Amino acid sequence: MVDQNVVERIKQDIEGNDVVLYMKGTPVFPQCGFSAAVVQVLSHVGVKFKGVNILEDPGLRQGLKEYSNWPTFPQLYVKGELVGGCDIVREMYESGELQTLLADKGVATAA
Numbered sequence: 002m003v004d005q006n007v008v009e010r011i012k013q014d015i016e017g018n019d020v021v022l023y024m025k026g027t028p029v030f031p032q033c034g035f036s037a038a039v040v041q042v043l044s045h046v047g048v049k050f051k052g053v054n055i056l057e058d059p060g061l062r063q064g065l066k067e068y069s070n071w072p073t074f075p076q077l078y079v080k081g082e083l084v085g086g087c088d089i090v091r092e093m094y095e096s097g098e099l100q101t102l103l104a105d106k107g108v109a110t111a112a
């Protein structure tokens with residue numbers, strides 16, 4: 002059963018920010034290669050995002066897995082919806098699908 006306080010915090014984050022990356026480490030200092038790769042993609046696309054370091058919060062780390070039904074990190078959310086992890090985000094970036102998704106959802110990018 003997912004902790005409702007954790008669910009509230011997740012909802013506040015993903016509903017209050019267009020793009021949220023739950024990751025290991027911070028955007029400036031990622032502590033996992035998968036998280037670093039998504040930070041790099043988002044930087045290339047030129048989109049502003051909120052990075053949340055799940056290593057600092059074991060409750061959030063577990064709660065997110067249950068909330069999203071996605072067992073690993075990073076997890077990228079756009080406008081409240083889970084897009085996916087590193088593999089999906091990278092594939093979508095390479096095909097141009099990520100840029101299209103952001104444009105369709107009205108998220109500003111510099112690219």
Ligand SMILES: N[C@@H](CCC(=O)N[C@@H](CS)C(=O)NCC(=O)O)C(=O)O
Nearest residue numbers: 033035072073074075086087088089
């Ligand atoms: N194939 C995954 C790779 C990510 C991954 O395997 N993450 C692992 C190791 S960093 C993870 O989050 N494990 C669960 C945990 O550490 O809580 C993706 O596309 O995002």
